[in-house]
Amino acid sequence: MPDDRAYPSGGVHGQVVYQIGRQIVSGEIAVGSDLPREVELCERFGTSRQAIREAIKVLAAKGLIEPRRRRGTRVRPRAAWNLLDPDVLLWHAPDGFGPDFLADLLELRATIEPAAAELAARRGDPARLAELGAAIEDMRLAGLDPVRFYDADIRFHVGLLLASGNSLFAQLASPVRAALTASFRLQERIGGPQENGYAIHAAVYEAIAARDTARARAAMAFVIEAAATELRPVMTPAPESTTGA
Amino acid sequence: MPDDRAYPSGGVHGQVVYQIGRQIVSGEIAVGSDLPREVELCERFGTSRQAIREAIKVLAAKGLIEPRRRRGTRVRPRAAWNLLDPDVLLWHAPDGFGPDFLADLLELRATIEPAAAELAARRGDPARLAELGAAIEDMRLAGLDPVRFYDADIRFHVGLLLASGNSLFAQLASPVRAALTASFRLQERIGGPQENGYAIHAAVYEAIAARDTARARAAMAFVIEAAATELRPVMTPAPESTTGA
DNA sequence: TGACCCTAATAAGTACGACATATTGCGGAG
DNA sequence: CTCCGCAATATGTCGTACTTATTAGGGTCA
Known part of the structure; x- marks a missing residue:
């Protein structure tokens, strides 16, 4: 981690x-x-x-x-508050962010990550793309093992921001990681990773590897949309517990 | 300010x-x-x-x-480094950011601001939209007065992020402001504000006020593209001066 | 009675001196 | 030549004293 x-x-x-x-x-x-x-x-x-x-x-x-x-x-x-500061984000995590903040995080992801995918496809450093490929392969190998899958998932999304070659996009790795971690915790309540998780991520990678900017952007947008759709029913009930471990 | x-x-x-x-x-x-x-x-x-x-x-x-x-x-x-931190950004300013960082800032703007325009059009708080309208009006009144124009310009772009209703988009006000300030300084070398500056901004505002999400996004993308086009010839020569005031 | 100024209390800001602790590099023993 | 241990180093922590900006309150004067 x-x-x-x-x-x-x-x-x-x-x-x-x-x-x-x-x-x-x-x-x-x-x-x-x-x-x-x-x-x-x-x-x-x-x-x-x-x-x-x-x-x-x-x-x-x-x-x-x-x-x-x-x-x-x-x-x-x-x-x-510097909400994008890694520490400030981390301090939010134990409370589960709350539905409003999580929605904001998802909107940020939906905005940034497709653009990052497009940039990575256009000019991504081959070494970075190789890391993306490794993360995708790990996702495939992970199968339905949540821990391995989530780890590879984070590595893919963060790696994508780094592969965009934009230093400011890279700064958004913290909020993206935070959003993913929070999403995992919610998804566990409704039964582990999505079955099509690997497939839709692999589509992003393949588009990037093929240097197809438009397809990379679209595929990434679809990934985020899938995550949002899956989370929508889970995140509406606002949690009340502040004493959570 | x-x-x-x-x-x-x-x-x-x-x-x-x-x-x-x-x-x-x-x-x-x-x-x-x-x-x-x-x-x-x-x-x-x-x-x-x-x-x-x-x-x-x-x-x-x-x-x-x-x-x-x-x-x-x-x-x-x-x-x-926390490059999105307001202070860290401010400390960059006296050196003029440098072409690479400015390009990253422009890419960030091109990604974020059209999305913010769309969100503002969808659900923007009327009070915030009114502020946007006031900024647009000030831009018109400013004419070719650089100081007044730039001030209204910043108020518009920052106000747009606030009007998006997303707390994380609002955090990006600092980098956007930094990018604008740096752009102004460069543009002054080639003779003041763009003549069509008011018109293209007004188009964004009108789309937002009409709650036309697609048009708002497109109009905003055009604004950023215009800025990038205008800056491209100016920002390529890397500045050497580190002794700037 | 009301407005104004002066004083005193408050809590952060600055300063100095001392000691604790982790870490690294060097040197000696095996 | 390797490995262990000691000593040097720079940050970490502590305690105390004093300074300064700010505000609230009381007293005075119109």
């Missing part, structure tokens, strides 16, 4: 970043409310003010909070 | 974040190389280690550097 997130990480301040970050993203600390004072956080976490301050600076760098003199440190509105 | 960046900001540590961030992004501190030791940075900036450490944590949170015990703090490969 080649992740790019940095928090949670070893070290005291990293733990604090994760704890507070999770509490904010999960809504436990409400948007617009004030964090406890630094000294109070020191007592709560049993750490020095140095560690607390470093954690606050990290969270502020990701747009979650805004420290100000005398007023204290306030949680910024969600629109100000 | 409604910005969402946080650095440069008041305060000592904010200055350090900006200085080092700029040096890394501009290449003055090479990728893969080590930053000076914290104590040495203290002397150089004339600050305490506290401020230096907070700055390092902020830059690490944005993926630029990776501190490690005993080894020191190393500049991470560019692929690890």
